[in-house]
Amino acid sequence: MSDHTKNQESYWQANVRLITGCLIIWALVSYGGGMIFRPLLSGISVGGTDLGFWFAQQGSILTFILITFFYAWKMNRLDQEFGLDEE
Amino acid sequence: MSQFTINLIFVGASFALYFGIAIWARAGSTKEFYVAGGGVHPVMNGMATAADWMSAASFISMAGLIAAGGYANSTFLMGWTGGYVLLAMLLAPYLRKFGKFTVPDFIGDRFYSRAARLVAVACLITASVTYVIGQMTGAGVAFSRFLEVGKDTGLIIAAIVVFFYAVLGGMKGITYTQVAQYCVLIVAYTIPAVFISLQLTDTFLPALGLFSNHVESGMPLLQKLDEVVRELGFKDYTADVDNKLNMVLFTLSLMIGTAGLPHVIIRFFTVPKVADARWSAGWALVFIALLYLTAPAVASMARLNLMTTIYPEGPSEQAIRYDERPDWIQTWETTGLIKYEDKNSDGRIQFYNDTPTFKTQAEERGWDGNELTVNRDILVLANPEIANLPSWVVGLIAAGGLAAALSTAAGLLLAISSAVSHDVIKGSIKPDISEKGELLAARISMFVAIVVATFLGMNPPGFAAQVVALAFGIAAASIFPALMMGIFSKRINSTGAVAGMLAGILSTLVYIFTYLGWFFIPDTNTLANTPENWLFGISPLSFGAIGAVINFATAFAVSSVTEEVPSDIQDLVESVRYPKGAGGAVDH
Numbered sequence: 001m002s003d004h005t006k007n008q009e010s011y012w013q014a015n016v017r018l019i020t021g022c023l024i025i026w027a028l029v030s031y032g033g034g035m036i037f038r039p040l041l042s043g044i045s046v047g048g049t050d051l052g053f054w055f056a057q058q059g060s061i062l063t064f065i066l067i068t069f070f071y072a073w074k075m076n077r078l079d080q081e082f083g084l085d086e087e
Numbered sequence: 088m089s090q091f092t093i094n095l096i097f098v099g100a101s102f103a104l105y106f107g108i109a110i111w112a113r114a115g116s117t118k119e120f121y122v123a124g125g126g127v128h129p130v131m132n133g134m135a136t137a138a139d140w141m142s143a144a145s146f147i148s149m150a151g152l153i154a155a156g157g158y159a160n161s162t163f164l165m166g167w168t169g170g171y172v173l174l175a176m177l178l179a180p181y182l183r184k185f186g187k188f189t190v191p192d193f194i195g196d197r198f199y200s201r202a203a204r205l206v207a208v209a210c211l212i213t214a215s216v217t218y219v220i221g222q223m224t225g226a227g228v229a230f231s232r233f234l235e236v237g238k239d240t241g242l243i244i245a246a247i248v249v250f251f252y253a254v255l256g257g258m259k260g261i262t263y264t265q266v267a268q269y270c271v272l273i274v275a276y277t278i279p280a281v282f283i284s285l286q287l288t289d290t291f292l293p294a295l296g297l298f299s300n301h302v303e304s305g306m307p308l309l310q311k312l313d314e315v316v317r318e319l320g321f322k323d324y325t326a327d328v329d330n331k332l333n334m335v336l337f338t339l340s341l342m343i344g345t346a347g348l349p350h351v352i353i354r355f356f357t358v359p360k361v362a363d364a365r366w367s368a369g370w371a372l373v374f375i376a377l378l379y380l381t382a383p384a385v386a387s388m389a390r391l392n393l394m395t396t397i398y399p400e401g402p403s404e405q406a407i408r409y410d411e412r413p414d415w416i417q418t419w420e421t422t423g424l425i426k427y428e429d430k431n432s433d434g435r436i437q438f439y440n441d442t443p444t445f446k447t448q449a450e451e452r453g454w455d456g457n458e459l460t461v462n463r464d465i466l467v468l469a470n471p472e473i474a475n476l477p478s479w480v481v482g483l484i485a486a487g488g489l490a491a492a493l494s495t496a497a498g499l500l501l502a503i504s505s506a507v508s509h510d511v512i513k514g515s516i517k518p519d520i521s522e523k524g525e526l527l528a529a530r531i532s533m534f535v536a537i538v539v540a541t542f543l544g545m546n547p548p549g550f551a552a553q554v555v556a557l558a559f560g561i562a563a564a565s566i567f568p569a570l571m572m573g574i575f576s577k578r579i580n581s582t583g584a585v586a587g588m589l590a591g592i593l594s595t596l597v598y599i600f601t602y603l604g605w606f607f608i609p610d611t612n613t614l615a616n617t618p619e620n621w622l623f624g625i626s627p628l629s630f631g632a633i634g635a636v637i638n639f640a641t642a643f644a645v646s647s648v649t650e651e652v653p654s655d656i657q658d659l660v661e662s663v664r665y666p667k668g669a670g671g672a673v674d675h
Contacts, residue, residue, distance in 0.1 A: 048307020
């Protein structure tokens, strides 16, 4: 394998790792906090209801925004590190 | 000035603005018609994507469904935003790098076959047409209200307006108009919400008001609401859901569907660079979230206001007299979307949950059945009137609702017409077609699509947001898996992809049609659409997620026993993974 393709390989692996990490958080806030684990979180009250309700109607959306911007920032930096960005 | 005149002024002025921009930015070439020349700034593109995305379903229908279902319908909130995370990481940057016009372009090239391309076109058209039905339903409700005509007349007027609007511009016209439409719709959605939040909770931001104290009773708003609805036999607003499996699958289906909808994906072809495609997805989500964080507040507050209107002295006291009902109930009655029937002939409007468990309590109070039917799709439009807001706010929300319906319908029609003219006619049947001929074919297919959607919109298979949810299920089961496998796997070959798409979409359609009528024609369903009949308790609206799994599994299984992917296609997959050397979107 040439250096060039090796570089591309590791760039892609870094990308896939990053995506996996982001998707775990994505699933934790919505499917976890907002749905499946809601009964477990029912003890924590937020503004007249419980944390699970907050995650379902507000928390997930806020987290989604953070994840998307984090991914864009991190990937655009990876592009440069690996010299694969567009001029 | 009458409310009718004010509505006309607001709607008229906003339309003049959109048409003005559409004419000013008229598309000259086929490329401009489809992708706006690839030179739109990420923030502007994000805003246009948001307008494209937030349709009658989000604007008009969603808060009404949340108001009625409470926590259980949070699925719409999570599902329709979470998909952007998938889009941003799994599709948008790579498809931008690939740099063609349409989704079938990618599928056709990546799976090196005309069959794959045509199957993709068929999936795309099925999903988009279903989506347009939902839009037309919503737009029909909006038009019928502000022109004070029947529901079907409203629908036909909506169809005519949408058609002229979409035919006039192409993508280029639409991009700038959609920025304008976004501004109109977000202002229209937010202003009444702020007023109502101040009235009920003394909090400026509706998203914070939702979790604040109710001024009148001093208790948290959501607790107050729970208490009121419980008194009338309804389920608690914040009550948990028993069937979590269905809830998870429904949300997943909306998320995957979001990332698989062609009119959204196409948006990411219009930014200059791969890096911009990533930012663009983030900005789109920000602009969408502005509405989606307000929507649950609108939902709970409108529900509370509605109950207070019907039971001015509180839910345990007498209901309001029919001849003393507020004006907004009268105007909505003329559209046929609010119905009243005095079952116990006491001249009052009893509005409660007519279930066996609540029967004894209802009889004790001398009630003989629920007397008021409120179509959920009207809640957002009626919201300012319910809260007694000034009439210009009512006019504003009419303009906003129409902006939402119009922008999405136009974007979808564009996706349909480009699939037909570009992918089917130019790509397969008649490759030497002239630019003029291609544009003509595009416009004819828009016309056909809108006629079909209007016809089916007369008797929609659900509320606007539910019909739209079906479209997502179809997109989730067919397009998203094919795109994702095309980028993330070099092993999936043409045979596998075609088999996967067919298995995904057919299983989903059969499941949906079984419960909702074959080809959505009313009364042709095989089984009644009730939870007892559903397979493992999975509703037809949620089946898209299962369809997607079937698609993935079939594609992997078939690919593993058939031919290897040719090396030039493997190189293509490599090249979409790395941003270097993307260039502008190109014709071929």
